Amino acid sequence: MANTFLTINSTRIAARNGETVLAAAEAAGLRLPKDDPALCQHDTPCESCRIRLDHGAVEGGEPIGHTVLACRARVSGEATLSTDPVPREMKSAAEVVAWRTLSAEIVELVLRVEKPVPYLPGQHVTLAFGKSAPRRFTPTLSLDGLRELDTLHFHIRRREGGLFGTKPEERFRPGARVKLAGPYGNSHLRQGDGRLVLVSSGTGFSAIWSIAVAARLGQPHRPVHLIASAHDPRDLYMRPALEWLARQGVENVTLTASGAHPLPPVRHGRATAHLPALMPSDTVHVAGHPGLVRAVMLAAAKAGATAYGVPHAPAQEEEGVVERIARYLSGSKKAPAPVPAPQPLPANVRQIRPV
Ligand code: FES
Structure with missing residues (x-):
């Protein structure tokens, strides 16, 4: 039985204290962004359902800035929330x-x-x-x-x-x-005016590349600052993309590698160590390792910037228990990666002294 009300995107719906915001919205026939329920892992939130909390309070929901996860935030009284529309699945x-x-x-x-x-x-x-x-x-x-x-x-x-x-x-x-x-998910590019700060680790570059191209073609007035990171510098695979961005006038590109000391212009360290000073007018998109995504989103919230995250589950979390046990019993080990020939990087990758 309803014992309070939520207002989501201007629609007032009945809700029960203790149920999740997502459950209350779906029971009322509202469609909110979310992930395939079978895939949103218990310990690694996928961020797909992050929603703005405009007024009131909810319980839990892994708050970052004025946002919470709708699938984890529990109703605890009247609250007003909002989110942007997304295409139907x-x-x-x-x-x-x-x-x-x-x-x-x-x-x-x-x-x-x-x-x-x-x-x-x-x-x-x-x-x-x-x-x-x-x-x-x-x-x-x-x-x-x-x-x-x-x-x-x-x-x-x-x-x-x-x-x-x-x-x-x-x-x-x-x-x-x-x-x-x-x-x-709802970590997609929106229309806007401020700077876009785009941060990736590993194959998280897929999301960042998609956002970067759409931003340059559809919102060319917005400055772009891009940071792409990998553990192994040989996995910084995005050279053609950086050349395309250079032709589009994107000058602030930083490549970082946290593993073995990389050669300049690739910098050493995690992407978080090379973030620019963030401003409230910035919109930050970060995709890759869940730890990086959370750290960058917290840094953005602290600066008053808007942030969207796309966590990619690390290798161990993507394996099922049976697969993990089978791999352990077979004693299989990863073959060392062959070393590709070094390639010059485009001029928009900022040159620095070796560290
Ligand atoms: S649907 Fe994945 S965190 Fe909510």
């Missing part, structure tokens, strides 16, 4: 068109979809083969900035226990069928 069949090597560890998957998926830059979808459990991936454009309407690109880390395994190009040849659902 859909399902589509797709087929593998091509695999391209981006680095020793990361490959690009190109899929052709039967029905165009109306995702906003920064939203994610789920992919599944046959009876496999779906996994979350962020569609993006090819690294030269081009996109065909029926084609989606994904950046995939070779990974034992991952959906695609360590040799995806051998397991899923062109023509292999894929089930796709989405789009999910």
Whole structure:
């Protein structure tokens, strides 16, 4: 029985104290951004349902700034919340068109979809083969900035226990069928005027690249500051994308690697150590390791900036328990990555002295 009220996007709905904001909204027939419920992991929130808390209070919900997670925030009295509209979720069949090597560890998957998926830059979808459990991936454009309407690109880390395994190009040849659902999440690019600060680690660059291209083409008045990081500098695979950004006038690009000491202009350390001073007028998008996403979102909230996050679950969390035990028993170890030849980086990557 209802014992309080919520106002969500100007609609007043009945709610029960103790239920989640998401449950109250869905019971009232409202559609809020969220993830595939089977995929939002207990200990790694996917951030898909983050919503603004405009007035009143809720209990929990992992608050950051004036936002909470609707699937975890519990109703505790009257409150007013708001969120931006997102496209309706859909399902589509797709087929593998091509695999391209981006680095020793990361490959690009190109899929052709039967029905165009109306995702906003920064939203994610789920992919599944046959009876496999779906996994979350962020569609993006090819690294030269081009996109065909029926084609989606994904950046995939070779990974034992991952959906695609360590040799995806051998397991899923062109023509292999894929089930796709989405789009999910609300960490997408919005219209605005302030600077965009775009931060990625690892394959989180897929979301950031999609946002960067849409921003340069659709909102060229906004300054862009981009930081791309990886543990291994050899996994900074985005050289063609940086050249495209340089041609579009994006001058503030920083590459960082937290593992073995990288050569300039790649800086040493985590992306958080190279954030610019944030301002309330900034909008920050961060995608990659959950720890990085949370740290950057907290830093943005502290500065009064708006922030959106796309956490990518680290390798161990993406493996199922059975897969982990099987890997442990087989004693399998990762093969060392071959060393690709060093390549010069475009001039918009800021040159610095070796550290
Ligand atoms: S749906 Fe709320 S954190 Fe994933």
